[in-house]
Amino acid sequence: MQYLLMIYSKEGAWEKMSLAEQQQGLAAYNAFTEALKKSGALVGSNRLRPASTATTVRVANGKSQVLDGPYADTKEQLGGYYLIDVADLDAALAWASRCPGASHGIVEVRPVWSMAA
Amino acid sequence: MADAIARRSYGKLVAFLAASTGDVAAAEDALADAFAAALAEWPGSGCPLSPEAWLVTVARRKIIDEVRRRRTREVAVDQLQLIADGLERAAAYGEIPDRRLALLFATAHPAVDPGISAPLMLQTVLGFNARMIASAFLSSPEAMGKRLVRAKNKIKQAGIPFSVPNRDELPSRLDAVLSAIYAVFAEGWADPAGIDVARRSFTEEALFLARLVVELMPGEPEALGLVALMLHAQARKPARRNAAGEFVPLSQQDTELWVVEMIDEAEHLLHQASTAGAFGRYQLEAALQSAHVHRCRTGEDNWEHVVSLYDALLQVSSSPVVRLNRALALAETQGIDAALAEIEALSIDPRMAEYQPYWAARAELLGKIGAYREAWRCYDVGIGLERDGAVRRFLQGRQSALPH
Numbered sequence: 001m002q003y004l005l006m007i008y009s010k011e012g013a014w015e016k017m018s019l020a021e022q023q024q025g026l027a028a029y030n031a032f033t034e035a036l037k038k039s040g041a042l043v044g045s046n047r048l049r050p051a052s053t054a055t056t057v058r059v060a061n062g063k064s065q066v067l068d069g070p071y072a073d074t075k076e077q078l079g080g081y082y083l084i085d086v087a088d089l090d091a092a093l094a095w096a097s098r099c100p101g102a103s104h105g106i107v108e109v110r111p112v113w114s115m116a117a
Numbered sequence: 118m119a120d121a122i123a124r125r126s127y128g129k130l131v132a133f134l135a136a137s138t139g140d141v142a143a144a145e146d147a148l149a150d151a152f153a154a155a156l157a158e159w160p161g162s163g164c165p166l167s168p169e170a171w172l173v174t175v176a177r178r179k180i181i182d183e184v185r186r187r188r189t190r191e192v193a194v195d196q197l198q199l200i201a202d203g204l205e206r207a208a209a210y211g212e213i214p215d216r217r218l219a220l221l222f223a224t225a226h227p228a229v230d231p232g233i234s235a236p237l238m239l240q241t242v243l244g245f246n247a248r249m250i251a252s253a254f255l256s257s258p259e260a261m262g263k264r265l266v267r268a269k270n271k272i273k274q275a276g277i278p279f280s281v282p283n284r285d286e287l288p289s290r291l292d293a294v295l296s297a298i299y300a301v302f303a304e305g306w307a308d309p310a311g312i313d314v315a316r317r318s319f320t321e322e323a324l325f326l327a328r329l330v331v332e333l334m335p336g337e338p339e340a341l342g343l344v345a346l347m348l349h350a351q352a353r354k355p356a357r358r359n360a361a362g363e364f365v366p367l368s369q370q371d372t373e374l375w376v377v378e379m380i381d382e383a384e385h386l387l388h389q390a391s392t393a394g395a396f397g398r399y400q401l402e403a404a405l406q407s408a409h410v411h412r413c414r415t416g417e418d419n420w421e422h423v424v425s426l427y428d429a430l431l432q433v434s435s436s437p438v439v440r441l442n443r444a445l446a447l448a449e450t451q452g453i454d455a456a457l458a459e460i461e462a463l464s465i466d467p468r469m470a471e472y473q474p475y476w477a478a479r480a481e482l483l484g485k486i487g488a489y490r491e492a493w494r495c496y497d498v499g500i501g502l503e504r505d506g507a508v509r510r511f512l513q514g515r516q517s518a519l520p521h
Contacts, residue, residue: 003276087276087278089276090278090280111275
C-alpha cells in the first residue's frame, strides 16, 4: 500500500538554527531518504518552500479566486512529504517514526486511495 | 445447530475472513449471509461434515462477488486477485486457522480510537450487535453503530495489519488489547444485579477474551494477571449483594459465599505469572485483590503490604483511582489525617469531580474525624453521581448514620 507521510512543523524554526544545526538536520533527512531508497519503499519525496510562498485557488460561480497564503493559517505548516509503498500501516508508522520530521514536528500518515486499474 | 456453531465459531470465522481480506465489515456481512444460508439449507440437507469449512466457502464466495461488483469503483484487479488467493490458500489447509489474536490486535491498534476498541471486540470477536453494545456503553445505537463503522473503515482503508506485533512493540500493543478487554469487564461489573440483559454476560465474555489471549499467547504474564484479576472479582460476586439485593462492602462480605474454585485458580495463575519476572499493572492489581481476600479470610492485618502494592502500581500507572485507593489503605497504616491529606491533594484532578468512589471515600474519612457536616455534603455528591440504585441506597444509609 502507498502512504503519504506529511511533515508538519513550525515555520521559522529552520532559520533560527545555527549553520551546524542546519547541516546536521539536512544530513538526517538525507540519511532517512537513503534508508527508504535502500529498502525499496520510496516512491517520491520533496521539501516544500515556506507557506509564505503559498497561493490558494478556488473557483466559485465560474470565477477563480486566487489568494496569497496557505489554506490553513496555522503555526505548523506542511513542509515536505514522502510517498512510500509498504506492506501495511505498521510499516508506514515505523518509517514515520524514523523520519526526522517526527522529532522536530509532526508526521501525518495518510493511506493513498488507490484507483481502479 | 447453525445457532450453536454461530456461538462457538463466530469470532474465529470473522477473524479468518477479515485477516485474509483486511476488511472486517465485509467479513461480517459475508458471514451473516453464510449463516442465513445455513439456516435455510441445513435443516433439509443435514449438517455438513465440516460446518466451519462450509460457512467459510459460502462467505468467501460472497466476499469475492462483492469485491468484483465494486471493483470498478475502488479496488484494483490485482488487489481482488490477492484477496481471492489469500482466501483460497488459507482454505486449502482444511482446518481454519485461528486468527482471533490478530483480530484482537487490529481492533486495539493505536491507530484506532481507543474508546471504540472494546465495543469493536464485542462485535467482531463475540458477535454482539450494535444495539446491545450501545446499551452497555451508555450510547445510542445510532451513535455506536456509526463509531463501529468508522473504526472498521479505518482498519480497512488505512491498512491496519492483522498480525501479532513484533517483540519490541508487543508489551504496549498487548496492553492495549488487555485494557480493552478490561473495559468490557468493567461494563459488565457496573451491573452486578444482572438486571440489564445487554450487560449481564459482559464479565463472562471479558473472561473468555482474556482466557483466549492466554491460550493463544501462553506465558504472557500480564495476560495471566488480567485473568487472575477478573477471576478474583468474579469470585466475590455472590457476596456483593445480600438477599434483599442491597450492596455489601468488601469488609462486610460473607466470605463463605465467595467462589473458592475461582479464587484458587486466580492464585494459581498469579503465581504462574510471577515466575516470568515481568510485573505490570494487571499482576499488581490481581495481587491487591489477593491481599484483600487473604485479609478478609484470615483477619490478618496486611495493610502495609497493600500500601506497598499500591506504591508499585503507581510506578506503572499514575492513575488518580490508584492514588485514591492507596489513600484508603494509608488510613489503615498511618491514620485518617495522612489519608485525608492525600485525598485533598487529589481534588485538583478534574476526573475526581465526577468519580463517585472519590466522594464516598472522602465522606467516610471526614465522618471518622467528626467533620460531619462536610461528610454529609460529600455523601450528597457521591449519591448524586451513582447510577446503581443499590450502591446509592448504601451511601444514603451511611449518610443518615452520621450524627447530626
